[in-house]
Amino acid sequence: MDFNLSDDQRAFVEMASQFAEAELAPHASEWDEHHHFPKEVIQRAGELGFCSLYTPEENGGLGLSRLDSALIFEALAEGCTATTAMMTIHNMATWMIASWGTETLKQQWCQKLTSGQALASYCLTEPGCGSDAANLKTKAVRDGDDYLVSGSKMFISGAGATEMLVVMARTGEDGPKGISAFAVAADSVGIEYGKAEAKMGWNAQPTRLVSFDSVRIPAANLLGNEGQGFALAMKGLDGGRINIAACSLGTAEAALKRAKAYMQERSQFGKPLAAFQALQFKLADMATELVAARQMVRLAAFKLDSGDPEASAYCAMAKRFATDVGFTVCNEALQLHGGYGYIKEYPLERHVRDVRVHQILEGTNEIMRVIIARRLLDASAGVIA
Numbered sequence: 001m002d003f004n005l006s007d008d009q010r011a012f013v014e015m016a017s018q019f020a021e022a023e024l025a026p027h028a029s030e031w032d033e034h035h036h037f038p039k040e041v042i043q044r045a046g047e048l049g050f051c052s053l054y055t056p057e058e059n060g061g062l063g064l065s066r067l068d069s070a071l072i073f074e075a076l077a078e079g080c081t082a083t084t085a086m087m088t089i090h091n092m093a094t095w096m097i098a099s100w101g102t103e104t105l106k107q108q109w110c111q112k113l114t115s116g117q118a119l120a121s122y123c124l125t126e127p128g129c130g131s132d133a134a135n136l137k138t139k140a141v142r143d144g145d146d147y148l149v150s151g152s153k154m155f156i157s158g159a160g161a162t163e164m165l166v167v168m169a170r171t172g173e174d175g176p177k178g179i180s181a182f183a184v185a186a187d188s189v190g191i192e193y194g195k196a197e198a199k200m201g202w203n204a205q206p207t208r209l210v211s212f213d214s215v216r217i218p219a220a221n222l223l224g225n226e227g228q229g230f231a232l233a234m235k236g237l238d239g240g241r242i243n244i245a246a247c248s249l250g251t252a253e254a255a256l257k258r259a260k261a262y263m264q265e266r267s268q269f270g271k272p273l274a275a276f277q278a279l280q281f282k283l284a285d286m287a288t289e290l291v292a293a294r295q296m297v298r299l300a301a302f303k304l305d306s307g308d309p310e311a312s313a314y315c316a317m318a319k320r321f322a323t324d325v326g327f328t329v330c331n332e333a334l335q336l337h338g339g340y341g342y343i344k345e346y347p348l349e350r351h352v353r354d355v356r357v358h359q360i361l362e363g364t365n366e367i368m369r370v371i372i373a374r375r376l377l378d379a380s381a382g383v384i385a
Ligand SMILES: Cc1cc2nc3c(=O)[nH]c(=O)nc-3n(C[C@H](O)[C@H](O)[C@H](O)COP(=O)(O)OP(=O)(O)OC[C@H]3O[C@@H](n4cnc5c(N)ncnc54)[C@H](O)[C@@H]3O)c2cc1C
Pocket: 089, 121, 122, 123, 124, 125, 128, 129, 130, 131, 132, 154, 155, 156, 157, 158, 199, 202, 207, 357, 360, 361, 362, 363, 364, 365, 366, 367, 370
């Protein structure tokens, strides 16, 4: 077992870190304050392949593994959590279109999406069903060569600023087997966008309600077959959860570095904060938990890459653990800064606000426990150890 990164992986991380330092970190605070969605910067990230990391090469992506992708997202998130998180959602939606789209759809959209010229949102949550996503109510009714989509989607990241929506809608029976997935052009007639939600964090990207009123979309925009949509949405989320976990790791790493430096700069009672053992222990715990979370994210990515039948449970474990650790590390780094941690001149309060939502979206951390426990208690499940 070799825990070292390969030369290629080190090169990817180096490239992502350089991009994060040059293009993301210097502006992250301003984007947060002004609620600016830096689409042009994401498009520049697209020129380096960051908008299609694990989309297959034949569809214009880099075709990297989930492990390589997680390393890159972690490095990017050190620069700006909210922007990187939006890139991860775009990567997930793009991968879904490339993996299950019809040839017609792929020809129309893949090049634009993989290059980052067009961005994609992922639309599963509805006002009435979040955790219970299999109960969704948005409908898609076949009408000749088209479908008519009606309903609404809540909390959609990037909505109103993206060009493509991957929408899960009901085409059949109640429950998960009656759901299909569609690629819907974001400017289709009948789509309306709600106001940008006023949020605690993730302010460098908009979050909106999206309403569909008999939106006509070609049948060629169906992903996979009718009835497969929920399974495809969950496959997307397996990778998505690793990516969000990686965003927590990157942000926590940034917070840890700041805390370490601050403990050496700041003196109280005639000595640097770093001299107090209580604070040394806090730092030691932050680093220990972050290293453990990083290994878990990499293990889950490896399980997904190697087609392990229990990969979903590992992805859920990694998402639950790394996003909890990410929040704790950022919060402790804020505490180590005392009052300065609480003011906006320092990035700690933004880190705390940004990583908090990682414990909620792409399945709450309670739902991660539901997924893990279900597999542990299923007699037909494979080894989870
Ligand atoms: C900023 C932001 C961006 C988002 N982006 C997207 C996006 O791009 N696309 C998208 O589709 N969705 C998105 N979401 C939605 C997100 O995935 C949901 O908010 C999340 O899945 C929870 O759903 P809910 O808010 O309806 O909470 P609920 O499902 O109502 O849950 C409320 C509470 O009950 C708990 N709970 C529910 N059921 C159980 C259970 N069985 N056992 C134990 N506890 C339970 C939950 O964990 C939670 O604590 C986003 C949300 C936010 C805040």
